[in-house]
Amino acid sequence: MIGVFDSGIGGLTVVRALKQHLPEYDILYFGDTARTPYGTKSPETVIQYAIEDAEILLDRGARILVVGCNTASSVATDTLRERFDVPIFEVISPSVRMAVSAPKGRRIGIIGTRATVNSRVYEEKIRAVRPDMKVYAAACPLLVPLVEEGWLKKGETRRIVKKYLHPLKLKQIDTLILGCTHYPLLKEIIQEKIGKRVKVIDSSEALASSVKDFLREHPNIAGSLKKNGACQFYVSDLTAQSQKVAGSFLKTAAKLQHIKL
DSSP: OEEEEESSSTTHHHHHHHHHHOTTSOEEEEEOTTTOOSTTSOHHHHHHHHHHHHHHHHHTTOSEEEEOOHHHHHHHHHHHHHHOOSOEEESHHHHHHHHHTSTTOSEEEEEEOHHHHHHTHHHHHHHHHOTTSEEEEEEOTTHHHHHHTTOSSOHHHHHHHHHHHHHHHHTTOSEEEEOSTTGGGGHHHHHHHHOTTSEEEEHHHHHHHHHHHHHHHOHHHHHHSOOSOOEEEEESSOOHHHHHHHHHHHTSOOOEEEOOO
16 A cells, blocks of 8 residues: 555645545555644654654555655655665655746745755755745744634634735745645635746645656556555544535545554
8 A cells, every 4th residue: 555644634635646646555544643744843753753654554454655744755754764674755856846947937936844944955955956946934833723623714824824925926936835734725715816827836745746757657556556546534633624624635535543552
């Protein structure tokens, strides 16, 4: 199975993208809803949580790990690759590749949690391949709880998005990376507030394309994975609200199951 984990239910946008690109593959999802958000935690804490999340998926049969959390991707990927002998995909590199290949990409904006922005991992990866690009980042700590609460169309959410994006708009960016898998749920508002001329990059779509390319290039691994089109969804804390919001992420009904940590 393809295992996906996230700090909460935001990673379900990755599952949705994977099901669009790889509908035949079985997917196992774990959302650490009891300890969300990761973006406000220290790197040491996020690394420990990411290890535990990975072990939950591997113990239940995952043979590929997809880190659907930008915060965990930014600080824990190296540790996970040292610790576990399975293919591991993080959400940052595919988005960076898409951003630097954009025809008009010269001024790139990034929005994410404080931990992701403070890690400067996007800036470092972009400048490693395109040192000529201007890169600007803005932390948006309120967006994850707003999405988790289901406030996708509230006026308050629209005003907060506008305020967060204002500094990037002043920089006249032409490309914007959604550096959190919760943010695709706000993509329409983000596109409206940042302007139509800005290309908005959905990190979940970029990640799913990367996994698809890998499996096409590694048929031996692809052949070892179950292909019943089945999905299992686990969370570390189950509430009526998380069950409700999960449906909006997946655009279909899904039964969340509780795992005690």
